[in-house]
Amino acid sequence: QVQLVQSGAEVKKPGASVKVSCKASGYTFTTYDICWVRQATGQGLEWMGWMNPISGKTDYAQKFQGRVTMTRNTSISTAYLILSSLRSEDTAVYYCARDFTGLGAFDIWGQGTVVTVSS
Amino acid sequence: QSALAQPASVSGSPGQSLTISCTGASSDLGGYNYVSWYQHHPGKAPKLIIYEDSNRPSGISNRFSGSKSDNTASLTVSGLQAEDEANYYCSSYTSSSNVVFGGGTKLTVL
Numbered sequence: 001q002v003q004l005v006q007s008g009a010e011v012k013k014p015g016a017s018v019k020v021s022c023k024a025s026g027y028t029f030t031t032y033d034i035c036w037v038r039q040a041t042g043q044g045l046e047w048m049g050w051m052n053p054i055s056g057k058t059d060y061a062q063k064f065q066g067r068v069t070m071t072r073n074t075s076i077s078t079a080y081l082i083l084s085s086l087r088s089e090d091t092a093v094y095y096c097a098r099d100f101t102g103l104g105a106f107d108i109w110g111q112g113t114v115v116t117v118s119s
Numbered sequence: 120q121s122a123l124a125q126p127a128s129v130s131g132s133p134g135q136s137l138t139i140s141c142t143g144a145s146s147d148l149g150g151y152n153y154v155s156w157y158q159h160h161p162g163k164a165p166k167l168i169i170y171e172d173s174n175r176p177s178g179i180s181n182r183f184s185g186s187k188s189d190n191t192a193s194l195t196v197s198g199l200q201a202e203d204e205a206n207y208y209c210s211s212y213t214s215s216s217n218v219v220f221g222g223g224t225k226l227t228v229l
Contacts (some may be wrong), residue, residue, distance in 0.1 A: 035218070037165075044223040045157070045165065045208050059216055064156055078196060079199070103153045104218040105170035112164060 002026035004096050004110035011116045017084040020113045022096030025065045029077035033099040035106060036070060036081045040092040050099060051079060086117045123148060123209055130227040135146035136197040137148045139224045141209035142190060147219055149190035153212035156185055159223075160205045169194060196226070204228045 007021040022034065035050035049060035051070040059072045069082040079096055094113045097106035124142040131137040141148065141156075149187075150156055156169035167176055169185035172192065182203075185193045196203055209221040 037220075043163045044206075045159070045210075046222045047218040047220055048211070050218075061217055097165075101153075101170060103151075103171075104212040105153070105155045105167060106157075106165070107170075107176055109164035109166075 002108055004108055005099065006094075006096060006113045009114040009116070011118065012086050014087055014117055014119055016086050016117075017082060018115050020081045020083075020094050020096075020115070022081070022110050024077045024079070024098070027098075029072075030098040033102055034072070035097050035099055036077040036094060037097060037106070038094045040089070042091075046092075048081070053079065055059040061075060064068075067092060077098040083115075086115075088117050091115065091117045123211060123217070123219055125207075125209060125221040127222070128225045130225065130229055131196075131199050133201065133228045135199050136195060137199065137226070139194045139196075139207055139209075139226070141192040141194070141221050142181050143192075143219070144190055147213040148187070148192055148209075148211040150214060151186070151212050154185065154187055154192040155210045156183075156192075157208045157210070158203075158205050159208060165208065171176075177200055189221045199228055201228050 005023045030053045033050050036048040051058045053072050072079045096110040098108040100107045147157045152172045154172045157165040159165040168179050168183045172187045173185040186193050207224045
């Protein structure tokens with residue numbers, strides 16, 4: 001079936017970087033953009049940015065500019081989120097999602113990856 | 120980009136209908152027909168229930184319906200059921216080619 005499977009939980013120290021993976025299966029990976037959304041504890045959903053898997057072109061939310069990188073490896077149908085200069089406020093569940101319209105309708109979601117930033 | 124405005128909570132009894140509003144601006148919600156709604160049960164991944172203002176993905180109950188007027192979108196849940204208790208988020212495409220979410224609404228079934 002169509003699914004996105006994310007990598008496991010991470011614990012990082014402030015100032016470090018984290019890399020979360022998102023493997024697609026059940027559809028052609030390059031057909032749809034992949035976005036990343038996070039949710040801090042007790043907070044709402046926050047859009048971080050998206051990536052076109054064919055071209056690798058990205059667009060990031062202004063809040064994360066300079067700290068976020070979204071990449072992919074098309075040979076293994078996997079997207080990656082790299083967030084650097086981590087701080088405690090980055091502690092959250094990070095989701096990847098497929099945009100099936102190309103205009104912000106996310107129909108398939110990964111299971112979420114918990115990233116904890118703590119000294 | 121400011122988050123879209125949603126009420127923090129709504130509640131209703133089984134069988135009733137209720138509506139959740141989502142207010143934005145002409146640079147996002149009011150300028151495009153690209154509002155989506157998501158149902159989010161804690162500990163699970165969000166689920167798309169409405170896209171492009173009023174379209175339901177395959178498999179989504181017709182008890183969920185979406186509409187929009189000017190800078191305000193609405194999600195109506197009819198025939199409330201216990202399983203509808205969840206957090207609901209609206210989102211919109213924006214003039215910056217980004218996406219913005221609402222703050223979320225907790226729906227309680229009494």
